Amino acid sequence: MYKPEILKIIHDKLSEKIDHLEYLIAETRAANNETKSSMGDKYETSREMVQQEINNLQIQLNENIRLRNSLKSISVNPHQNVGLGSLVETDKGLFYIAVSLGMIDYEKKKIFLISPESPLAQAMNGKTESEIFSMNRTQQKIIKIW
Structure with a gap:
């Protein structure tokens, strides 16, 4: 990405x-x-x-x-941990932590633009690749962080 x-x-x-x-x-x-x-x-x-x-x-x-x-x-450099400016792929979708603007299509993939203050971003914050986090009683695994 x-x-x-x-x-x-x-x-x-x-x-x-x-x-x-x-x-x-x-x-x-x-x-x-x-x-x-x-x-x-x-x-x-x-x-x-x-x-x-x-x-x-x-x-x-x-x-x-x-x-x-x-x-x-917002830094466009690769991230090791999820935070502001991270593009995160989980087993449930792609999320870009920057501003809350809904969804965009990029290279035939749907990316959800979320605020760093959002509950989802907070649940992922600081996590690394392969870690699992919970959101609304649903677990998600972080596959890749850019």
Whole structure:
């Protein structure tokens, strides 16, 4: 497995989300400004709801920017023990410990992108190849760590 390519896929995925959130914020602000100019103070409640939506989108945007920036600290060097930046193959699947972004397809394999704070990553943390760990009463064996 080539970890730099996987890290680039994650970076690109986060960048797409950031671009989309920036677009949504701009569109929502534009709609809010149109409402202000055309309706006066009569619709203060709806403007407040729109402002809350902008605030929610801004929170999501900031979190995605934080996640993308955190990728800079992830080492693509091979790991002996499971930790941040590890690509781990178990008998149940492939997991990349970086950020929580769901699943990606890479070289016809499904890789689950998980946060280092996730229960699964915590259960694997510090383990080495051939070790067994338990998660939700299910045992998994670590086959390979990159």
